[in-house]
Amino acid sequence: MPKDGGIGESTKRREDIRFLTGKGRYTDDINLRGQAFACFLRSEVANGRINSIDTSAAMSMPGVLTILTGDDFTGMGGNPAGWLINSRNGEPMKEPKRPVLAHGKVRHVGDAYAMVVAETYGQARDAAAAIEADITELPAVVDMAKALADSTNLVHDEIGTNQCFDWGWIEDNRAAVDEAFKNAPHVTTLELVNNRLIPNAMEPRASLADYDAGTGDYKLYTTSQNPHLHRLLIAAFVMGMPENKLTVIAPDVGGGFGSKIYHYGEEAAVLAAAKAINRPVKWVAERSESFLSDAHGRDHVTKIELATTKDGEFLALRTETLANVGAYLSNFSTATPTFLHGTLMAGPYKTPLVYVNVKTVFTNTAPVDAYRGAGRPEATFSIERVVDKCARELGIDQAEIRRKNLLTPDQFPYTTPVGLVYDTGNYQATMDKMTELADLAGFEKRRAASAKNGKLRGLGLSTWIEACGIAPSNLVGVLGARVGLFDAATVRVNATGNISVMTGAHSHGQGHETVFAQIVAEQLGIPASSVEIVHGDTSKIPFGMGSYGSRSLAVAGSAMTKAVDKIIAKGKKIAAHMLEASEQDIEFKDGSFSVAGTDKAKTFGEIAFSAYVPHNYPLETLEPGLEETAFYDPANFTYPAGAYACEVEVDPDTGKVEITAFTCADDFGNVMNPMIVDGQVHGGVGQGIGQALLESTSYDENGQLLTGSYMDYAMPRADDVPFYTVDHSCITPCTHNPLGVKGCGEAGAIGSPPAVINAVIDALQRGGHTHVKHIDMPASPARVWAAINNA
Amino acid sequence: MQLSDQRDIKADVATVWAAILDADVLKACVPGCESMTGNPTDGFEAVVVQKVGPVKARFTGAVTLSDMIEHQSLRISGEGKGGPAGFAKGGANVTLAPSDTGTLLSYEVEANVGGKLAQLGSRIIDGFAKKMADEFFTRFQAAVEGPPDTEDVAEDAPIDEKKKSWLKRLVS
Numbered sequence: 011m012p013k014d015g016g017i018g019e020s021t022k023r024r025e026d027i028r029f030l031t032g033k034g035r036y037t038d039d040i041n042l043r044g045q046a047f048a049c050f051l052r053s054e055v056a057n058g059r060i061n062s063i064d065t066s067a068a069m070s071m072p073g074v075l076t077i078l079t080g081d082d083f084t085g086m087g088g089n090p091a092g093w094l095i096n097s098r099n100g101e102p103m104k105e106p107k108r109p110v111l112a113h114g115k116v117r118h119v120g121d122a123y124a125m126v127v128a129e130t131y132g133q134a135r136d137a138a139a140a141i142e143a144d145i146t147e148l149p150a151v152v153d154m155a156k157a158l159a160d161s162t163n164l165v166h167d168e169i170g171t172n173q174c175f176d177w178g179w180i181e182d183n184r185a186a187v188d189e190a191f192k193n194a195p196h197v198t199t200l201e202l203v204n205n206r207l208i209p210n211a212m213e214p215r216a217s218l219a220d221y222d223a224g225t226g227d228y229k230l231y232t233t234s235q236n237p238h239l240h241r242l243l244i245a246a247f248v249m250g251m252p253e254n255k256l257t258v259i260a261p262d263v264g265g266g267f268g269s270k271i272y273h274y275g276e277e278a279a280v281l282a283a284a285k286a287i288n289r290p291v292k293w294v295a296e297r298s299e300s301f302l303s304d305a306h307g308r309d310h311v312t313k314i315e316l317a318t319t320k321d322g323e324f325l326a327l328r329t330e331t332l333a334n335v336g337a338y339l340s341n342f343s344t345a346t347p348t349f350l351h352g353t354l355m356a357g358p359y360k361t362p363l364v365y366v367n368v369k370t371v372f373t374n375t376a377p378v379d380a381y382r383g384a385g386r387p388e389a390t391f392s393i394e395r396v397v398d399k400c401a402r403e404l405g406i407d408q409a410e411i412r413r414k415n416l417l418t419p420d421q422f423p424y425t426t427p428v429g430l431v432y433d434t435g436n437y438q439a440t441m442d443k444m445t446e447l448a449d450l451a452g453f454e455k456r457r458a459a460s461a462k463n464g465k466l467r468g469l470g471l472s473t474w475i476e477a478c479g480i481a482p483s484n485l486v487g488v489l490g491a492r493v494g495l496f497d498a499a500t501v502r503v504n505a506t507g508n509i510s511v512m513t514g515a516h517s518h519g520q521g522h523e524t525v526f527a528q529i530v531a532e533q534l535g536i537p538a539s540s541v542e543i544v545h546g547d548t549s550k551i552p553f554g555m556g557s558y559g560s561r562s563l564a565v566a567g568s569a570m571t572k573a574v575d576k577i578i579a580k581g582k583k584i585a586a587h588m589l590e591a592s593e594q595d596i597e598f599k600d601g602s603f604s605v606a607g608t609d610k611a612k613t614f615g616e617i618a619f620s621a622y623v624p625h626n627y628p629l630e631t632l633e634p635g636l637e638e639t640a641f642y643d644p645a646n647f648t649y650p651a652g653a654y655a656c657e658v659e660v661d662p663d664t665g666k667v668e669i670t671a672f673t674c675a676d677d678f679g680n681v682m683n684p685m686i687v688d689g690q691v692h693g694g695v696g697q698g699i700g701q702a703l704l705e706s707t708s709y710d711e712n713g714q715l716l717t718g719s720y721m722d723y724a725m726p727r728a729d730d731v732p733f734y735t736v737d738h739s740c741i742t743p744c745t746h747n748p749l750g751v752k753g754c755g756e757a758g759a760i761g762s763p764p765a766v767i768n769a770v771i772d773a774l775q776r777g778g779h780t781h782v783k784h785i786d787m788p789a790s791p792a793r794v795w796a797a798i799n800n801a
Numbered sequence: 802m803q804l805s806d807q808r809d810i811k812a813d814v815a816t817v818w819a820a821i822l823d824a825d826v827l828k829a830c831v832p833g834c835e836s837m838t839g840n841p842t843d844g845f846e847a848v849v850v851q852k853v854g855p856v857k858a859r860f861t862g863a864v865t866l867s868d869m870i871e872h873q874s875l876r877i878s879g880e881g882k883g884g885p886a887g888f889a890k891g892g893a894n895v896t897l898a899p900s901d902t903g904t905l906l907s908y909e910v911e912a913n914v915g916g917k918l919a920q921l922g923s924r925i926i927d928g929f930a931k932k933m934a935d936e937f938f939t940r941f942q943a944a945v946e947g948p949p950d951t952e953d954v955a956e957d958a959p960i961d962e963k964k965k966s967w968l969k970r971l972v973s
Contacts, residue, residue: 054887054916119916139884298920710923712913718920 014539015524016532020685023521034262037216037231042290045218046075048280049134050293051124051141052302053116056150056374056713057165060114063124064142071140073133075287078279079124080113089273090247091339094490095175095348095370103175103370106166108338110248110275110282116145117165117337118374119715120302122275127283127291150713154311154332154371165337165372174335174344174370179352183427187365190326194317198400203786204388206309206334206707207700208723209381211518213264214295215304217277219284227255228281234260234546235270235516236556239493241548243273243341249281256281260546263518267697268380269304270518271558272341301718306707307381309334310347314392322406324415326363329355329392333370333378340379344370349489350385350477350559356426357393358437358475358651359415364427374713380558382697382759386476391787394472394764399783402775408471408768409450412653413441416473419742430477432649435677437473439740440653443675444471447735448655456657457776465659467670468773472654474761478753479564479648479744496643497561498553499570501530501577503636505622507615508540511573514554515566516546520755521686522562526570528682529749533574535601536614552639560650560753563682568747569642575748576638581617587632588612588620648744650752652676654695656765660773665795667703667770673735674761679744679752687754691736694758700726701759702766706788724788763787774798804931807907808938812945814872814897817904820945821875821895827864830940832933835859841866849881851889853914853929854922858883862890873897887916891930906942910934 015021028034065077088107095103112123124141128134151157151165157172165172178184191197211233218231228251234240237258245253263270280291295303310333317326333347352366401411416437417424424432445451453469460467480486483494500512511530515522523543531538544550554566578598585603586593595606604611612620621636657671674691681687704724708716717723743750770789774782774797782797810817820826824845828837831849839845845864851857860881869875878892891912898905912930914922922929 119919135885298917301920708923710913710919712915714913714915714919714923716919716923718917718923721921722924 014537015528016538017528017682019528019683021524021528021538021683023524023686025517025521025523036213036262036264037218037233038294040218040231040261042218042220045290045292046127046129046287047131047134048125048127048283048291048293049131049138050122050276050299051126051138051143052299053112053119053121053123053145055116055145055147056119056152057148058116058145059148060112060116060123061144061146065124067142068126068137068140071133071137073129074137075127075129076283077124077126077137077141078111078283078286080109080111083110083282084113086110086278087248087250089243089275090341090492091344092341092492093345093349094492095177095344096490097175098178098181103344104169104171104173105339106169110278118376119713120299120376121337122303125279125283127287150374150711152373152375152709152711152713154334154373157371157373158369165374172372174339174372177348177352177368179348179366179428183363183365187326187328187363190363191315191317191328194325195320196318196404198316198318198396198403199313200396200399200784201313202392202395202784204308204310204312204391205701205705205787206378207307207381207705208301208707208717209267209269209304209307210300210725211265211267211269214297214300215270215274215276216294217280218290218292219280220290221281221284221288223288227257228284229257229259230277230281231259231261232277233263233270234258234556235263235266235518235558236554237516237546237548238514238551238554239271239556240273240277244278244281248273248278257547257549259548260516263516266518267382268307268384268558271556272305272379274303298718301723302715303376305340305377305379306336307378308388309378310388312392314396316396316400318400318404320404322400322404322411322414324359324361327355327361328365329367331366331368333368334373334375335370336373336375336377338377340377342384343377343379345491346380346385347388349486350380351389353428353430354386354389354475354477355393356428357390358417358435358473360417360421361415362427366428375709382694383476383756384559386756387698387760387763390472390474390760391764394474395767395784398768398771409441409445412471412473413438416441431646432475433646433745434742435475435649435651436740436742437651437653440651440675440677441473443737443740444653444655444673447675447737448671448673450655453657460659466662466773466777468658468660468769468771468776470656470658470765470767470769470772472761472765472768474654475649475651476756476760477647477649478560478756479644479747480559480561482644482646493555494643495555495565496641497555497566497569498639498641499566499573500552500637500639501570501573503577503618503621505619507536507618508542510542510544511570512544512551513566513570514551514556515562516557518557520557520562520690521683525563525683525686526567529567529571530574533571534614535599553641560755563749563751564648564744564747564753565642565644567749567751568644569640571748572640572642573638576640577636580636580638581614583632584617584620585612587628645746648679648747648752650676650678650754650757652757652761654761654765656762656769658766658769658773660770660777660794662777662798665791665793665798667789667794669699669732669766671735672732672762674737674758675740676738676754676757677740677742677752678738678754678757679741680750681738681741682749682751684738687738688736690754691758692734694756695734695762696726696731697759698762699731699766701787702763703788703790704730770794803909803911804934805907805909806934806938807905808942809900809902810906810942810945811903814899814904817897817906817945818872820941822866826941826944829944830937832936837864847879847881853918854925856886856918856922858886860889883918885917887914887918889914889918893934906938908934908938
């Protein structure tokens with residue numbers, strides 16, 4: 011292993027030096043000569059008809075360069091949904107056009123319908139306030155059930171309904187599942203809400219567009235998790251330009267959590283404006299704009315039923331879910347509640363029969379799309395809550411009912427009733443590890459101690475699984491994806507032996523620059539400090555689908571590993587030539603190419619130098635240079651899994667929940683950098699605790715966002731979360747990628763919410779408040795107190 | 802949000818009715834009103850400056866009187882645009898009935914806000930609307946009853962002297 015960090019070392023994050031010393035370079039840090047500033051005028055009503063927009067007064071204000079409205083973009087395409095989902099009856103989903111700027115109608119508070127570009131941001135903002143828009147407010151569609159019931163009040167008139175699709179998964183299972191429920195000895199039913207969340211990345215969305223009138227080339231610096239996907243969407247779908255005329259650069263990006271996967275209208279608008287005024291145009295969202303216009307997450311209303319034997323053996327499971335897509339289809343919005351949710355409803359259990367029904371609903375609210383975990387937190391929450399309720403109804407211990415139904419190691423590969431094939435896992439191992447680390451045996455003692463202090467202590471468990479490493483193109487293509495989900499890397503060995511890796515993954519906080527360098531260093535037997543990771547620039551990177559769905563390491567990392575394998579193969583050819591040996595006899599180990607059984611060897615550096623100084627190469631058989639590109643498309647999803655335990659103390663007088671301990675025992679496959687994995691789990695669990703106890707997005711009946719600032723939208727703070735106990739020593743390596751890795755980015759946000767709510771219910775139940783069967787998230791003091799007192 | 806309340810005004814129903822229909826009375830009674838022009842039939846144009854929590858704005862908008870049953874009841878509704886601050890709209894259903902001491906004025910008020918006001922001020926909007934309604938009807942009562950005969954009237958609802966004298970003429 012190289013001295014300064016290979017696989018498995020907790021190497022400190024090299025990027026943190028610039029992040030922590032103010033040297034990060036985010037989109038707003040980039041300034042181009044002559045740049046102008048854009049301000050978007052956004053709808054104040056949730057649903058309205060645009061009668062007219064008078065920009066004449068605004069145009070004459072100081073510094074104003076141009077004003078664009080929806081009329082200026084009618085010739086452009088719509089921002090598309092990335093997956094086509096078909097309804098149970100075979101009809102394709104309803105797919106209304108999502109224009110660059112609202113045209114004809116505004117459909118949610120925050121829907122942008124005009125853009126002012128001026129010399130300064132202040133001037134643009136003042137002029138935006140002077141635009142006279144005549145908009146007739148229409149009744150807002152907010153509640154999903156009402157939206158489906160009322161076909162007279164529509165978000166999109168042209169589709170004749172507020173339903174996007176009615177999806178059944180797997181439709182062929184339906185009759186058998188219904189039959190199983192009819193005959194089941196016990197059925198547990200639970201209705202629950204998976205609360206809408208606002209992503210709140212630390213860096214708000216921002217874009218800086220540049221247009222070169224000499225060449226006709228566009229360049230967009232933007233807050234993206236996947237610059238190539240942005241290039242594809244903007245060039246091919248929205249603006250209709252050749253991809254080679256658009257460069258998208260996502261420099262340092264301060265968090266995304268899903269919200270920066272998607273293409274938003276502002277990006278196309280600033281590109282169009284840059285061309286119109288022949289000057290660079292910058293836009294940086296204010297925090298209020300982020301609240302209003304970033305794609306939100308979750309927002310499901312679900313009825314879930316679990317059929318079991320009297321002993322708690324799972325027989326069948328079925329769900330009916332209403333999933334909010336908001337006012338427009340964001341790029342992954344149709345995949346998130348379906349193939350990232352319905353396919354996970356078997357969980358880590360051997361439930362033989364599962365049927366999932368999801369109806370997606372248009373409402374006059376911000377678009378809803380993937381947010382850390384994306385569909386899988388919703389699936390896990392539903393399953394783990396109904397399992398918990400079932401255990402209480404049958405009088406079975408929470409751990410026991412899970413152990414009774416978990417898949418066992420001998421069952422892998424396991425084909426679930428909802429279409430996935432879990433390649434490997436050992437759910438008993440993580441369960442055992444969690445039981446030990448969380449000291450479940452000592453819980454009763456701790457509960458008694460809490461009781462002495464007047465507090466109700468509860469214990470909540472959750473056993474979770476997810477499908478990540480998104481995604482096998484073969485499979486997702488069949489399921490309706492309109493893109494492939496492979497990834498790519500170029501490994502460029504420079505003449506002096508150091509290396510630039512161009513990866514299609516994008517790091518917006520994950521630490522790729524450190525971990526990817528560790529892996530290359532390990533493979534090549536060189537110091538990690540000789541390896542530079544380049545990401546986020548379509549002009550430098552061969553291709554890439556970016557970072558989300560815990561895919562960076564499993565997919566882009568695998569592409570990188572394949573490219574390094576090609577480098578080694580090429581190095582062997584060069585070594586064979588230099589050492590006058592047969593290529594088959596060259597061995598590569600610890601940074602040295604040697605002839606097997608001899609002491610003849612060349613270092614990696616010597617090979618690299620030779621590749622660029624090919625003075626005596628047999629040019630018919632050996633090319634100069636040492637640079638290789640690989641594309642990697644996974645054969646399957648990866649399936650990390652784990653067991654979580656949450657302990658809470660509830661103050662029965664105030665309803666305040668305090669998390670006293672949180673234990674995670676995860677199987678992420680092979681671990682490249684344990685410190686970074688710990689950090690990813692900490693962050694994920696923190697977000698899950700935020701969802702479970704604090705975060706709530708509230709629209710009033712008129713579609714006004716009432717939680718539009720940190721005054722009303724409660725993000726978790728340091729004192730809201732406990733010290734975590736995190737373990738990832740249970741390892742079943744992924745069977746189908748070269749590193750045996752599974753992905754850890756979303757795990758914490760998936761496994762933690764049900765553990766928290768299960769713990770709160772447990773505390774109340776043990777405290778004698780046995781009437782409390784469920785509390786919807788967030789379990790705020792007001793809700794918990796009301797649950798206790800509404801006996 | 803919705804709230805209701807009532808007040809006993811020491812003036813007869815006809816006087817109270819006439820006051821409600823008067824632009825100058827309305828201007829004097831709407832807290833923060835900078836101007837009010839118009840008439841009961843065509844409606845009024847108003848400019849109002851108000852601070853709701855962290856948002857201070859000048860609202861321009863229309864006040865309309867509707868559902869008028871003379872000397873009995875009417876609806877006052879208003880809608881104001883505050884530029885970047887968002888908008889506010891609301892209404893009051895007012896009923897009048899003779900009482901032992903004059904007129905019993907009952908009202909039900911509802912208020913809605915949109916845009917930045919909703920995003921930043923929703924938690925305080927109920928309290929704000931209640932305060933606005935209280936102040937409006939306190940001022941209205943003072944305006945109709947004229948200069949205070951007793952200590953308990955209009956202490957916190959000053960109206961300028963010119964207006965007072967005009968109102969004095971109106972009610973005398």
